[in-house]
Amino acid sequence: AGRKLPEYKVVVLGASGVGKSALTIQMTHHCFVKEHDPTVQDSYWKEVALDNGGYILNVLDTAGQDILRALRDQCLAAGDGVLGVFALDDPSSLDQLQQIWSSCSQHQKQRLPLVLVGNKCDLVTSGDADTATAILARKWRVPFVKTSAKTRQGVEEAFALIVHEIQRAQEAV
Numbered sequence: 823a824g825r826k827l828p829e830y831k832v833v834v835l836g837a838s839g840v841g842k843s844a845l846t847i848q849m850t851h852h853c854f855v856k857e858h859d860p861t862v863q864d865s866y867w868k869e870v871a872l873d874n875g876g877y878i879l880n881v882l883d884t885a886g887q888d889i890l891r892a893l894r895d896q897c898l899a900a901g902d903g904v905l906g907v908f909a910l911d912d913p914s915s916l917d918q919l920q921q922i923w924s925s926c927s928q929h930q931k932q933r934l935p936l937v938l939v940g941n942k943c944d945l946v947t948s949g950d951a952d953t954a955t956a957i958l959a960r961k962w963r964v965p966f967v968k969t970s971a972k973t974r975q976g977v978e979e980a981f982a983l984i985v986h987e988i989q990r991a992q993e994a995v
């Protein structure tokens with residue numbers, strides 16, 4: 823029997839339409855979905871192979887900002903870490919993410935590791951969102967990564983970053 827791989831549960835949070843489902847499915851299934859039912863919440867599974875053993879990624883794609891608070895708390899309780907997603911072409915989605923995350927933190931006994939993800943980088947050149955995001959990332963003291971669920975740019979990096987943050991948090995205990 824093989825050695826059991828560690829499993830990391832990542833909860834994907836953010837406003838509706840920012841690309842949570844597209845990112846999740848790009849990561850786990852290597853394809854870009856243009857239309858994904860915004861009300862569907864589901865979890866996805868992928869084995870990430872690395873030279874030194876790898877791990878199992880368990881990704882919970884949450885459904886929109888309207889997700890019931892009780893449900894969200896339940897998701898977070900089951901998670902090891904969070905990808906906080908907004909869309910680089912929609913500054914209001916960064917505000918919405920801030921609201922979502924601050925309402926989450928109130929209920930968390932201990933803050934879950936978080937990575938800030940600016941998605942849809944294929945749609946923007948660069949600009950205002952970068953500055954605002956950099957400031958927020960510094961305030962929250964979390965890593966920031968730009969992604970495109972369409973081109974896969976930054977997608978593996980985003981998941982690798984959150985796994986790294988989770989591992990760091992677990993080692994610190």
Ligand code: GDP
Nearest residue numbers: 838839840841842843844856858942970971972
């Ligand atoms: P969710 O509500 O956060 O799960 O968002 P979806 O994953 O359903 O994506 C909303 C819309 O944005 C869909 O039409 C996606 O095809 C599109 N989308 C998601 N990510 C990207 C991206 O990185 N680039 C582009 N160009 N479109 C994206």
Ligand code: MG
Nearest residue numbers: 842843859860
């Ligand atoms: Mg979705």
